[in-house]
Amino acid sequence: MRGNAAGRRIGAGQAFRVGLSMMTGAVVGVCVYAISRTGGTFLFAITGGLAGALVAFGLDVYRRSARLTEVRVTVPQLSELTFVVNNDARQVAWQLFIESVTRVSVQRLNDDEGLLREAMTSLYGLFATTRETLKVSRPSTQVSAGLTVEALAVSFLNAELRPFLSKWHPRLLAFEEAHSDRPESEWSQAPECRADLRRVQDHSREYVLAFARLAGVRDAAAMLGTVAPGPDDHASPLVPRARD
Numbered sequence: 001m002r003g004n005a006a007g008r009r010i011g012a013g014q015a016f017r018v019g020l021s022m023m024t025g026a027v028v029g030v031c032v033y034a035i036s037r038t039g040g041t042f043l044f045a046i047t048g049g050l051a052g053a054l055v056a057f058g059l060d061v062y063r064r065s066a067r068l069t070e071v072r073v074t075v076p077q078l079s080e081l082t083f084v085v086n087n088d089a090r091q092v093a094w095q096l097f098i099e100s101v102t103r104v105s106v107q108r109l110n111d112d113e114g115l116l117r118e119a120m121t122s123l124y125g126l127f128a129t130t131r132e133t134l135k136v137s138r139p140s141t142q143v144s145a146g147l148t149v150e151a152l153a154v155s156f157l158n159a160e161l162r163p164f165l166s167k168w169h170p171r172l173l174a175f176e177e178a179h180s181d182r183p184e185s186e187w188s189q190a191p192e193c194r195a196d197l198r199r200v201q202d203h204s205r206e207y208v209l210a211f212a213r214l215a216g217v218r219d220a221a222a223m224l225g226t227v228a229p230g231p232d233d234h235a236s237p238l239v240p241r242a243r244d
Contacts, residue, residue, distance in 0.1 A: 073152075073210040081147055085140070085214050089149045092137045093215035096153055099129045100208045101224050108201055116184055116193055117176070120169055123200070127161045149214050156207045164200045168193050 105122035212220030
């Protein structure tokens, strides 16, 4: 459901750009028709001026969208890496950050807090949303050096989320089916699972902060709750509630 929502937001942005382009084309068409009603040197002067203005505008838009920036981020198990992003890549990184930052799955779960099943379901949701966001996004511009936001997201899925879920989801499910009347706290493997979960959550927060850095997000650590709030920050809207 959340993956579809992310896809709809990106699709809505693309539809807006298409609609705006159609409206611009219609206005240009009307102007060309009006100019064609004139004649002589005045017609050529106006046509040339409009053509030059459109070319300049198009080049400026292209330069802004295609401008590449190098960003260095620290990735768990991979140390510090250099990524290359443009405006489209920043938008993808922002989508990945905002879909991750408010989830239970990236908030540390102590031994006496929460349920493993809830955390695991949240991780599954994050996996699906990340994959859906990548599916509906355009590939990053090919460059000779530097990694892309897609590479970071795929590493997040394959190096962190997939191994944990593949190992522990079947085991927890087997316990739940065999002992439906017993709480998961009586599961003999719960301490080991929670230890692995804490490691995944710690690494996930590092990935989320990396997405924030690629997107250019300010105060990302405060939004994620990895820094202590100041005396006036206890009710700050920058610290959202976690969701499943």
